[in-house]
Amino acid sequence: MKINSSLFVWIGILVVLIIAEILEIAGVISYQFIVGNIFFFVFAVVIIAFLAIIGAMFVGVLLSKKLYTDNNFTPFEVEMLKMKEDIAELKTMIKESKGGKNE
Numbered sequence: 001m002k003i004n005s006s007l008f009v010w011i012g013i014l015v016v017l018i019i020a021e022i023l024e025i026a027g028v029i030s031y032q033f034i035v036g037n038i039f040f041f042v043f044a045v046v047i048i049a050f051l052a053i054i055g056a057m058f059v060g061v062l063l064s065k066k067l068y069t070d071n072n073f074t075p076f077e078v079e080m081l082k083m084k085e086d087i088a089e090l091k092t093m094i095k096e097s098k099g100g101k102n103e
Contacts, residue, residue: 023029
């Protein structure tokens with residue numbers, strides 16, 4: 001599995017959020033401070049809006065792909081299925097010819 005740098009960014013964000021939650025539970029920081037400071041509040045709203053837009057785009061792409069694709073095979077897949085049938089026929093022909101010569 002190839003690990004790219006964006007994975008580390010998301011892990012870092014997750015770790016920061018978990019640490020913030022643990023500090024809130026321990027009583028070191030409080031959310032009233034975060035909500036009371038306008039810069040933190042605006043930052044949180046912007047980040048949430050940004051992630052919501054990205055999530056909506058992914059959902060939109062998924063739904064449009066499902067709606068616009070018919071569940072038929074692609075031409076490549078059809079050709080591969082034909083080749084599979086041809087190989088199965090050739091195998092049976094070879095088995096029949098070998099069976100006839102040995103008898």
